[in-house]
Structure formats: C-alpha cells, structure tokens
Amino acid sequence: MEYCSRKEDEKIMAQPISFPEQNMIYNKPVDMTDEECSPLPTLTDGSTIVSCWQLSPEELEHIQKTGVIWLGVLGYEHPPVFVTAISPIIKEEDK
Numbered sequence: 001m002e003y004c005s006r007k008e009d010e011k012i013m014a015q016p017i018s019f020p021e022q023n024m025i026y027n028k029p030v031d032m033t034d035e036e037c038s039p040l041p042t043l044t045d046g047s048t049i050v051s052c053w054q055l056s057p058e059e060l061e062h063i064q065k066t067g068v069i070w071l072g073v074l075g076y077e078h079p080p081v082f083v084t085a086i087s088p089i090i091k092e093e094d095k
Contacts (some may be wrong), residue, residue: 014053
C-alpha cells in the first residue's frame with residue numbers, strides 16, 4: 001500500500017485554538033518551522049490529551065459537501081486517536 005505525507009502546497013485544515021480548560025501547550029519540534037507547526041493548546045490528565053480546532057467557513061462548506069475529514073499523524077507509529085464535534089471535557093458541575 002502506498003500513501004503520501006502532506007504535500008508542500010496543501011493547506012492544513014483548521015487551526016488549533018486556546019480554550020478555558022487547557023492546562024498544557026505543546027511546542028513545535030525543534031526541527032520544524034513556524035510554517036510547518038504551531039503551538040498546540042491542550043488539556044491533559046496524564047492519559048488523554050484533548051485539543052480544540054477552529055474551522056473556517058470554507059472548510060465547513062467543504063466538509064458539508066463531502067461529509068468527511070482526514071486525520072494525519074506525523075511519525076512512525078499511530079497512537080489511538082478520536083475526532084469529535086462535541087467537547088469531551090466533563091466539568092465538575094456536569095457530573
């Protein structure tokens with residue numbers, strides 16, 4: 001099976017955004033430029049890492065047309081991941 005990594009001219013979908021519950025920021029790897037990677041605000045509890053991503057109106061329109069998104073993981077192993085449109089964060093007052 002062949003696959004390709006992200007093309008140089010390919011636009012990355014969505015931008016990571018800050019959110020009230022975040023408690024850690026992952027910085028880009030030292031061998032990547034600011035154009036290749038940006039800081040990632042996250043909430044982590046030691047076993048799960050959650051980040052929040054903002055889509056543009058054009059991206060939302062494209063997803064509405066196709067009904068799909070693609071997930072890419074850079075590296076040589078693929079960790080378990082999930083994608084959701086609803087916040088997975090359970091607040092104390094929601095328990």
